Amino acid sequence: MSVKERRQNDLEQPMVSQQAMAQLFRGELSRSDTWRTRLDTTTNWALTTTAAVISFGFATPQSSHVTFLVGIWMVVSFLLIEARRYRYYDLWNRRVRLLEDGWWAPMLRREPVDPDALRELAVEMSRPQIQLSLLSAIATRLNRAYGPILIVLLVTWFFKVYSHPRPPRDFGDFVERAHVAWIPGPVVMASLLFLTVAAAYLFTASFFIRAPLGELRTRPRGRRAALWEPFYRPYAIQRRKRPRPPGARANPPRPPLPFDH
Numbered sequence: 001m002s003v004k005e006r007r008q009n010d011l012e013q014p015m016v017s018q019q020a021m022a023q024l025f026r027g028e029l030s031r032s033d034t035w036r037t038r039l040d041t042t043t044n045w046a047l048t049t050t051a052a053v054i055s056f057g058f059a060t061p062q063s064s065h066v067t068f069l070v071g072i073w074m075v076v077s078f079l080l081i082e083a084r085r086y087r088y089y090d091l092w093n094r095r096v097r098l099l100e101d102g103w104w105a106p107m108l109r110r111e112p113v114d115p116d117a118l119r120e121l122a123v124e125m126s127r128p129q130i131q132l133s134l135l136s137a138i139a140t141r142l143n144r145a146y147g148p149i150l151i152v153l154l155v156t157w158f159f160k161v162y163s164h165p166r167p168p169r170d171f172g173d174f175v176e177r178a179h180v181a182w183i184p185g186p187v188v189m190a191s192l193l194f195l196t197v198a199a200a201y202l203f204t205a206s207f208f209i210r211a212p213l214g215e216l217r218t219r220p221r222g223r224r225a226a227l228w229e230p231f232y233r234p235y236a237i238q239r240r241k242r243p244r245p246p247g248a249r250a251n252p253p254r255p256p257l258p259f260d261h
Contacts, residue, residue: 019098025104029096031095032093039085049074052071054152055151058156063160065160065164065177068157069157069180071153075153083137086141087130087137088130091130091131098118098124100113102117126243130172135202142203143207175189
C-alpha cells in the first residue's frame with residue numbers, strides 16, 4: 001500500500017467511525033424512547049383505575065369500601081410492573097447517557113472523547129446487565145408518580161369507611177367496619193398500615209439514594225442555592241469561575257478532532 005493510499009484510508013476511517021457512532025446513538029435512543037413510552041402506558045393505567053375506583057366507590061352510599069381496596073391492589077400491581085419496565089429503561093438510557101457524555105459532549109466542547117465513558121459503554125454492550133435494583137426502581141417511580149396516586153386512594157378509602165353509612169362511635173367500630181368478607185378488620189388495617197409505612201419509607205429514601213444515570217435531576221454548580229430560592233428562581237444556576245493559571249493564554253490551542261480533517 002502506497003503512502004497516498006494509507007493517508008487516504010486514515011482520512012476516511014474517522015468519518016466512518018463518526019457515522020457509526022451516530023447510528024449507534026440513534027438506535028440506543030430509539031430503544032430508550034420505546035421503554036419510556038411503556039412507562040407512560042402503565043402510569044395511564046394507574047390513573048384511569050384510580051379515577052374509576054373513586055367514581056364507583058362514591059356513586060351510592062351502599063357502595064362497599066372493597067372497591068378502594070381493589071383499586072389499591074391494582075395500583076400496587078401496576079407499580080411493580082412499571083418498576084420492572086423502569087429497570088430495562090434504565091439499561092438503555094445508561095447507554096444513551098454514556099454516548100452523550102463520552103462522545104457527543106466532548107466533540108461539542110472541541111475536546112477529545114472520554115475514554116472511560118466509552119470503555120464503560122463497551123462493557124455495557126458486551127455484557128448487558130440490569131444495574132438498577134428493584135427497590136431503587138420502586139422508590140423512583142413512587143417519587144415520580146405513584147406516591148400521590150396511593151395517597152389519594154388511601155385517603156378516599158379512609159373517608160369512605162369513616163363516613164358511610166354514618167360516623168363510627170369509636171375507634172373499635174371503625175376497625176370493625178374495615179372487614180372484608182371473612183377477613184377481620186384488624187388484618188385489613190394492619191395490611192394497609194404496612195403498605196403505607198413501606199411506601200413512605202421508599203418515597204423518602206428516593207430523595208437520598210443516588211439517582212440513576214439517566215435521571216434528570218438538578219446538579220448543583222458552584223454554590224448551593226438556598227432552600228427558598230427555587231420558588232422564585234427555578235432555573236437560576238450560578239456558575240463557578242475557574243481561576244486561570246498564571247501564564248495561560250485566553251484561547252489555548254485545541255487538539256485536533258476526527259472531523260477536522
